[in-house]
Amino acid sequence: MSTPKTPPSAITAAAVASFDGCPDARLREILQSLTRHLHAFATDVQLTESEWARAVAVLTATGHITDARRQEFILWSDTLGLSMLVDALANPLPPGATESTVLGPFYVPGAPVRPYGANLAEIAAGDPAWVHGRLLDTEGGPIPGAELDVWQNGDDELYAVQNPGAPDDHLRGRFHAREDGSYAFLAVRPVPYTIPSDGPVGAMLEATGRHPWRPAHIHVIARAPGYRTLATHLFDATSPYLESDAVFAVKPSLLREFVAHEAGEPGAPAGVEGRWFSVESDFVLSRAAETHEPADPGRTA
């Protein structure tokens, strides 16, 4: 009983040193930094055993609510700002390139290829919005054939993947740029919605006085051979919650005006009879060689 007690700093040092023999230098760097910061966090707040047990329970609940259609770990990353931080660290873009933002948890690969100007909505989903513009390189030249992979929520606030009553391909599609780089599709005007708030992340937002709302936006991923893949949003510049997005994803350069058009105004998209909106947005891609080319962002499962 006379042996001196092990001080907390010695435990941190031993845990860090346990990775000294890691043969993969990058893995060693990541795990040693993770261990240092995890220990510094616990030490700074003097984390108690009951708080530790609570954290284990929250992580366990997060794992158990996560499945093929619900990714609560990504929601934690999003709501703690980590997703946007990783985006910012990874994306040193050349001047003029369109900025990226979070992928979010609702992207599902394999949306149907649709023709120029086609309608995303397979059932009624809100006010029509004609989205158009060009896919360009950083010198302003067109990228013929470039792909725009689009998904959005309807005026019921839901994405198709959240809505058992919607067709699988509702409000999503892939479009390809024409020879002059132009693209167009008929979307609906997006509405603000809440991130899933019935799980551990929702409980955290509630307990901390934060709200779960995201401002209205349309998701796109733009891809072309030889260019860096771009995952971004097109935000409605007049939406509520632009200043307090629950996932910190708003960048000023991504705001777009939804221009209102009355019924019968010339230029209405085919099949549109009532009020509609139009939105113009170019997407400027950087060449893969200009920056480090990351893996195509995909749904982790």
Added chain:
Amino acid sequence: MSTPKTPPSAITAAAVASFDGCPDARLREILQSLTRHLHAFATDVQLTESEWARAVAVLTATGHITDARRQEFILWSDTLGLSMLVDALANPLPPGATESTVLGPFYVPGAPVRPYGANLAEIAAGDPAWVHGRLLDTEGGPIPGAELDVWQNGDDELYAVQNPGAPDDHLRGRFHAREDGSYAFLAVRPVPYTIPSDGPVGAMLEATGRHPWRPAHIHVIARAPGYRTLATHLFDATSPYLESDAVFAVKPSLLREFVAHEAGEPGAPAGVEGRWFSVESDFVLSRAAETHEPADPGRTA
């Protein structure tokens, strides 16, 4: 496109500030510190999008392997040294009190109460070990009636909770100190074993060149009204892996000698006919008023 880019530090500041309105001051402190350290980690290592996606996949797999009998999040905490750090932060003990160590993932409440000297093993499980000593206060006085909740692995390396072939109460039991503070039970000599290594934590140990072994030990929780609950181990002082416990739980003051006795030597415990061992270990509890009394450590589920 001419709007300046958001710097990474601004994202960290916004995420931290999102908790400014948290009505619970302790929760605010914890989440703001967690956010700062999480962002500092990602920034220090310049975490890439593909590494982030890998981390999400690892956490998801950790959640999906965790159930009522397997707690992979606690294994992460143990193998990253966090469990021992929280133990060290939480346990400023008065002089002479027995040191604590990790609870581990195999504790199951509700072990049967057994009489003084009873056998823990309900089926054959290794060399008999007579464990005895006293439950004392820090002035050396006995604590009559104090409870010792014991669990250990057998020579097949398994705890009953891991072993579908073993009775539920095999190798576990609760004992109560006699008037003079003395306790005794018939255990088996514990053997080193590996923490569960077929999941994400095992993959991490393998990838980093670490081993999954723990030195031989017996778990105890000592409890008495008015005293701080103590979760600790009694380590075999001659075991392999004392210098490289996979969960960093060894403290020099917890090493004990397993004294060998030949068959037929006087003093053999009832029913023991072959070779046996004896171990003496007192457990000294601090009064609840001497330190902050934590919640009884229990299995988180």
